[in-house]
Amino acid sequence: MTLLSEVDRAELDEFRTGFRSWLNAHGDELEPVRSLPRELDAQFAVQRRFQRQLFDAGWLRRGWPEAAGGLGGSVVARGALAEELTVAGYTFPLAVSMIEVLGPAVLKFGSPELVAEMFPRLLSGEEFWCQGFSEPEAGSDLGSLRTRAVDEGEHWRVSGQKIWTSWAQYAQRCVLLTRTGEQAEGFRGVTALFVDMDSPGVTVRPLRAMSGDEEFSEVFFDDVLVPKSRTVGQVGGGVSVTMCVLENERSVLAWQRQTWLNKRLEDLVAENELTASARVGDVFTSLYALKLRTRETFRSVVAGQSVGAQSSVDKILLSTGEKALFDAVHDLATDQLLLDDSATATQWRYDYAYSRASSIYGGTAEVQRNILAERVLGLPRERS
Ligand SMILES: Cc1cc2nc3c(=O)[nH]c(=O)nc-3n(C[C@H](O)[C@H](O)[C@H](O)COP(=O)(O)OP(=O)(O)OC[C@H]3O[C@@H](n4cnc5c(N)ncnc54)[C@H](O)[C@@H]3O)c2cc1C
Incomplete structure (x- = not known):
């Protein structure tokens, strides 16, 4: 499964390699980004500084048009940036998540003046x-x-x-x-x-x-x-703007989320010295299905195709995989999850609680199933 032509692939490989060396070169200075403070104001301050660094170094500008303060190039660069940050254990700044959700719709539907005035402020972290x-x-x-x-x-x-x-x-x-x-x-x-x-x-x-x-x-x-x-x-x-926003939640952002979930599964196994088991295997399978599906959808977005109602499958796989992972954390690392006061355990608790929201935000699991039933499978609507 390839996302790219050979030429684009070479450019992307160069981007990834360059970004990895930049992260390595700035490792000490960026340490606070790997273990964010829990207090929100402090957390936002660290994230904002980090976003500005990514912007100034040009990494965050790749894949966005010049008219919006970007450097042009393929959307794939944005997915690669999200993946590289996540795999290396850095936070994906919340404001960058918001850019991925709202940015494409504002670019597509906002006036050129609005985009030129506002978009660079969002991209640089000056605004949220x-x-x-x-x-x-x-x-x-x-x-x-x-x-x-x-x-x-x-x-x-x-x-x-x-x-x-x-x-x-x-x-x-x-x-x-x-x-x-x-x-x-x-x-x-x-x-x-x-x-x-x-x-x-x-x-x-x-x-x-x-x-x-x-x-x-x-x-x-x-x-x-x-x-x-x-x-x-x-x-x-407003419906077109809304559809564009929802569609983009299933593109770069979903790619980042599945990367993060797979990383958290690795953390769970490593921290608890778990051996192969049916439970771990089930979670791995769920997350692997999510990865393949998300890659397919991301590929459609890169090709400029509308992903439409089919992408409800992605959202269901995301919430199913996320809940399966954190249910496994609950069952396989119960003592740590419930009793430990360490920063690692606090983070697991936070992630467990947040995982419950995955079947609500961006359209609930029930509504996604309705969309699939009616618009993909063509089943009749329920009469009230
Ligand atoms: C972490 C998180 C972040 C969010 N961030 C934002 C944000 O930034 N901006 C924003 O605008 N919103 C945000 N939301 C809100 C989110 O979009 C809504 O919660 C979601 O769309 C569901 O709407 P609701 O909460 O009003 O539930 P309701 O629509 O009232 O649904 C209640 C229950 O009824 C079920 N239900 C509803 N209709 C049907 C139906 N036709 N058939 C079967 N079952 C049905 C639902 O599945 C659900 O279980 C966020 C939510 C979460 C959890």
Whole structure:
């Protein structure tokens, strides 16, 4: 299975080799990136510094267009960067994950002026962006969202509430889904906007998750004025922006996640001196299936093909593999997981708790199965 032509492969090999030597040359200085502080402000500060170093050295700019502050080249470079960082035990900065989720949609649907002004800030780590999609009454069914944007000529007036907005307290901008049409229009009446988080009327209230972090926030919009030039895509075209975001969650980001899961399986085996067993074998098989499938999807994205409903298979494999791995950690390293106070055990506990979210974020496991049943297998919709 190859992702690349011979010419591209040579360029990619050079990229990987160059990046490995850069990491080696900066090993001492980058040590804090391998064992991040648990406290969030400190963690974000380390990640931001690291992202800036990756940007200044050009690594993070590969695979993004020059118009967005990148250096051009194939998306494959971004996958390679994610993989190299993860295998070497460095964090994949959260802001870089956000670039992978939101960046392609802003590039595709944002105006050239918006991209030129904003994208380099995101890429360099100067800014963090958040994704304002879910609402208290609209998660799986985004077509029922109620945050309203009223047309007032030069700008939109936005009012409503979002929830589960990851890291909103660190974000300078938000890609926000709003209702510009009638409620009865469903997704056809939804429009994406690019909103400054320091606009008057925006209030962020962090929520503590089971992992212990204040990852999520409720975000309130009270008569927030957003210039019309910040409309992302067509008015009423929010569905296309949303599909683009979801599709990109299954590209570089999924490749990074499967690399990380495979690494965590290796850590589990090494730290606990586990020998071959059916349990370890089952997890290995799940993660191997995930790897093959994710590579196939990534290959489609690199070829510029739409991955569509089929990629729900990837999301199911991801959550199944992630839960299988951390259930095995729970059962095979129980003492460490429950009783140990070391930094290693704390990290296992955090990862175990976080793994429970894998069948929720980016579309729940049930909804992915519905998509496969209806749109891939062509089964009839359930009548209510
Ligand atoms: C770690 C994490 C990070 C997140 N980050 C963000 C973010 O940055 N921005 C953002 O906008 N959102 C974010 N979310 C929210 C996430 O997108 C939603 O939680 C998800 O889409 C599900 O929506 P919901 O929570 O409203 O659940 P609901 O849609 O209310 O679903 C509740 C339950 O009902 C089931 N269900 C719903 N509809 C159906 C159906 N038709 N058939 C069968 N079962 C169904 C679901 O599977 C689920 O089990 C994040 C979530 C997590 C866990």
